[in-house]
Amino acid sequence: MPSLDDLKKRISSVKSTQKITKAMKMVAAAKLRRAQENAERGRPYSEKMNNIILNLSGGISDKESAPKLLIGTGEEKIHLCIVMTSDRGLCGGFNSNIIKKAKSYFKKILDDNKTLKIITVGSKGYDQLKRTYKDYIIEKISFKESKNINYFDADKVGKIIIDRFKEKEFDVCAIFYNQFKNVITQIPQEQQIIPLKASEEKKDSSSEDNYEFEPEEDEILSNLLPKNISTQIFKAMLENSASEQGSRMTAMDNATRNAGEMVDKLTIQYNRSRQAAITKELIEIISGAESL
């Protein structure tokens, strides 16, 4: 049985923890709104980019000479995985969900006897992956210093990927990130960016439109595809940041609630033992008086 003093200390410590989690929740809620707005504002760009690329790739007559970024190297031996996580912790299952998704993908690749290379974006992903996959990580990138997500950071990552692709360091590239659905739900995503998967080709029925191209399709495509990679990375970063804040908000909300429950429980315990101590003292006095 802990003494009254100990209980008192525990109650106040839980209370101060609760204050912290509550503050973090508030901060996350405020940041979430901004991140969500950013994610929504960023969507038209990536959608338009996607549309143009679909239109372009539909117009390419000679598939053989199409840029490698679009059709791939023709092999599938070396896989590069970009795992995008946050730089900060205390955001519930946010990072673990991405890692879990990525790990199952890694396992599949290694089981197929293919080569695996990993680039981590965000320090938490590196921390979690370094235990099991340290040898596969070829680069770790972190944007701890930049306050806001900006396109230049995404462009940097994009350039790294493209440079490595030009050096023929990998055949297939996939990115892992959390897609923001709503505050409670974030869906870990796996998206292949090289070669480009034209999954939405059916949707775009207007691709039969005859476009004029100036300069030639190939030239535009080879100019556009690297940009598309950066755009996809940027989109993933935006979705990720909204997801991170959402996930942190729910996690901190739960923590605040749990702390509240704990304070209630501890207070009851404290009051009971205080009552018991008083009763004990009274009994001692009474039995002392009786014996006289």
Add this chain to the structure above:
Amino acid sequence: MSNSFKLDIVNPEKSFLSKEDVTEVIVPAFEGDMGFLKDHISIISFLKPGLLKVIDATAAEETYYVEDGIIEFKNNCLSVLTSNIFDIKKMDKNKVKDILTEAEKDSKNNGISDQAKYLVDQKIEVLKSLTLN
């Protein structure tokens, strides 16, 4: 019948400009400046550094400086996707100079490809004309 069409300029962060009533847009396309009027044929092209002019129904003219981008014209809607665009009225002289010195440094670097060199030279030319005004 009105002869205006829709213009959308988006950059990765946000939608930069959206106008329903532009009558003419002049863009610095890679192979030379290109003017767009209503009912232009569907076209996709990309941009070199230069000035993008927008003229709306009231004949008001706005000029923007763009560094790169892709344009698509389709069904009387012109979409401009660019990562670097500035309103020249809001551009401050020092900033122009900063970009200019950066570009001049790039241009002296011999390791770059001919195409990159061409783009950088274009950029310098445009920026110089901006600082003169």
